[in-house]
Amino acid sequence: MVQYSYFPGCNLKTNAKGFEETAIAVSKKLEAELVEIPNWNCCGTVHTMTSDNLMRRIAPVRVLSRSKKHIETLGEDTLNEVVTLCAMCNSTLKIVNHEVKEDQDKLDTINFQLEEDDEVYDHDMEVKHFLEIIRDDIGFEKISKSVVNPLEGLKISPYYGCMLLHPDEAAIDDVEMPSVLEYLVESLGAKVVDSPLFKFCCGSYHIVDEEKIVDTQVAKIVEAARSRGANALVVACPLCAFNIDHQQKILKEKTHGKEPLPVFYFTQLMALALGVPIKTNHFEDHHVDPKPLLKELGLSGSKKSK
Amino acid sequence: MSKIKTKPKEENKTPMVKIYIMGAVHEVPASLTIMKAMEYAGFKITRGAGCRAGFCGACATVYRKAGDYRIYAALACQTQVEDGMVLTQLPFVPAPKGKYDINKISPTANTILKFYPEVARCLSCNACSKVCPQEIHVMDYVQYALQGQISKAADESFDCVQCGLCTIRCPAEIPQYHVATLVRRLHGRYTMISPETLEARVEEIEAGFYEEGLKELMNLSEDKLRHKYYHERDFIDQKKA
Numbered sequence: 298m299v300q301y302s303y304f305p306g307c308n309l310k311t312n313a314k315g316f317e318e319t320a321i322a323v324s325k326k327l328e329a330e331l332v333e334i335p336n337w338n339c340c341g342t343v344h345t346m347t348s349d350n351l352m353r354r355i356a357p358v359r360v361l362s363r364s365k366k367h368i369e370t371l372g373e374d375t376l377n378e379v380v381t382l383c384a385m386c387n388s389t390l391k392i393v394n395h396e397v398k399e400d401q402d403k404l405d406t407i408n409f410q411l412e413e414d415d416e417v418y419d420h421d422m423e424v425k426h427f428l429e430i431i432r433d434d435i436g437f438e439k440i441s442k443s444v445v446n447p448l449e450g451l452k453i454s455p456y457y458g459c460m461l462l463h464p465d466e467a468a469i470d471d472v473e474m475p476s477v478l479e480y481l482v483e484s485l486g487a488k489v490v491d492s493p494l495f496k497f498c499c500g501s502y503h504i505v506d507e508e509k510i511v512d513t514q515v516a517k518i519v520e521a522a523r524s525r526g527a528n529a530l531v532v533a534c535p536l537c538a539f540n541i542d543h544q545q546k547i548l549k550e551k552t553h554g555k556e557p558l559p560v561f562y563f564t565q566l567m568a569l570a571l572g573v574p575i576k577t578n579h580f581e582d583h584h585v586d587p588k589p590l591l592k593e594l595g596l597s598g599s600k601k602s603k
Numbered sequence: 604m605s606k607i608k609t610k611p612k613e614e615n616k617t618p619m620v621k622i623y624i625m626g627a628v629h630e631v632p633a634s635l636t637i638m639k640a641m642e643y644a645g646f647k648i649t650r651g652a653g654c655r656a657g658f659c660g661a662c663a664t665v666y667r668k669a670g671d672y673r674i675y676a677a678l679a680c681q682t683q684v685e686d687g688m689v690l691t692q693l694p695f696v697p698a699p700k701g702k703y704d705i706n707k708i709s710p711t712a713n714t715i716l717k718f719y720p721e722v723a724r725c726l727s728c729n730a731c732s733k734v735c736p737q738e739i740h741v742m743d744y745v746q747y748a749l750q751g752q753i754s755k756a757a758d759e760s761f762d763c764v765q766c767g768l769c770t771i772r773c774p775a776e777i778p779q780y781h782v783a784t785l786v787r788r789l790h791g792r793y794t795m796i797s798p799e800t801l802e803a804r805v806e807e808i809e810a811g812f813y814e815e816g817l818k819e820l821m822n823l824s825e826d827k828l829r830h831k832y833y834h835e836r837d838f839i840d841q842k843k844a
Contacts, residue, residue: 305750307712307749307750307751310712310750310751310752311711311712311713311750311751336740336743337746338725338727338742338743338746339725339727339746339749341727352726352728352774353726355726355727355728356725356726356727359727359729410728410729411729413733414729414732414733
């Protein structure tokens with residue numbers, strides 16, 4: 298089994314436990330195990346746009362350096378890669394990694410702070426999102442061969458959000474025509490429903506002080522998917538997940554509107570299809586409960602396990 | 604701290620060093636700790652001294668060494684003086700302290716952020732860990748607390764003596780040692796597995812299992828009690844063991 302040095306990020310331990318636990322479970326099933334860095338720190342989000350604010354870049358560089366040390370304890374096949382699940386962490390780490398690789402002066406200044414901790418970074422790491430590992434290392438063929446419960450009846454609209462595709466340094470796929478989530482959903486036996494709003498802003502941090510902005514965005518995103526026949530959405534970002542999941546519930550109460558669509562992390566869909574026990578999904582943390590839909594489609598029990 | 608007297612100079616065979624206490628030069632025996640050296644120099648320490656054994660954390664000290672740009676920190680009762688040392692003591696560290704009822708909060712990251720929102724400002728610069736006289740990975744436990752990994756944070760911060768040096772050094776102005784107290788309380792109250800044997804014993808006590816024996820002891824005369832204590836008690840004789 299290939300092992301990967303895995304960086305969780307704070308959300309995976311708090312609001313998105315189901316994302317992390319399903320990811321680890323499926324990674325083992327697919328023989329590409331995610332092993333958590335024992336002493337990881339904040340990824341440094343939100344990435345500062347002030348190019349000379351190096352203080353705010355110490356955290357991501359320290360992550361890269363600690364991951365490198367972690368890799369030394371893993372299997373021989375482990376490459377110099379740190380794998381993320383959260384789209385936000387992925388973006389921050391990728392951008393900073395790119396910046397310090399381009400600008401040795403910046404890295405030297407940051408390393409001066411890391412020197413005493415014996416955590417100097419040698420610009421020898423790559424940041425990968427788990428979706429990239431799925432596409433480039435594991436392959437969709439292997440995934441479809443591992444499916445024990447095909448997700449028949451699920452009509453899923455992939456929602457990428459901004460962080461997986463922007464900016465260029467952080468993009469994991471084509472900016473205008475991404476396909477990784479589509480291929481993944483298909484290989485799990487579910488139907489893909491394309492939506493033009495696949496990266497329409499979810500409202501992001503406005504959830505903290507301007508909820509109405511998020512309401513408007515979420516209503517449009519969900520309606521675009523629903524009107525094209527989707528019965529669920531799939532995401533890779535805990536903030537998108539929270540906004541779309543939580544605000545649909547609020548919108549429903551406010552407008553007595555249509556039934557909300559459940560929001561899945563891509564790893565939850567994989568876990569369902571690969572026969573991972575359903576409790577791993579932590580559906581109790583979801584605001585729109587996906588269980589009724591799964592029950593209706595006969596997908597809620599792990600019938601067979603491999 | 605007040606200066607009460609200066610020791611008269613006399614012939615002294617012990618090796619001496621020159622140190623600068625709050626800028627003023629003093630000659631003190633090289634074998635002393637910072638705390639003892641200050642007292643030798645005539646300072647009466649009324650605040651910032653406690654157990655004098657490295658356990659209580661009352662005597663946080665900052666100093667510089669001759670020809671070294673770094674600022675060092677330590678416990679005054681645990682650190683030997685060096686020639687050319689420039690030092691002072693920190694009798695108190697002002698730090699905001701959250702007020703909470705431990706039974707009304709939950710062991711989550713949101714609880715930490717409610718009482719110590721500064722935790723989210725952590726830059727991962729590790730200045731706190733570098734300064735810690737207990738060599739605790741302070742930044743790591745602050746991060747675990749932020750991540751909601753309460754048990755991990757409690758374990759990592761276990762040796763904290765609350766000297767407050769981390770708090771003085773933090774560019775994000777986090778009161779780390781109060782965060783540490785909160786995570787350990789949460790861990791003790793919610794996430795730690797309570798030992799079965801202890802619970803069984805508490806049940807025994809509450810059911811009155813020991814009442815009779817205690818009553819019997821209470822009614823004994825002093826002589827009989829003495830006899831029981833020194834001759835009948837079941838204990839290991841250290842000399843024979």
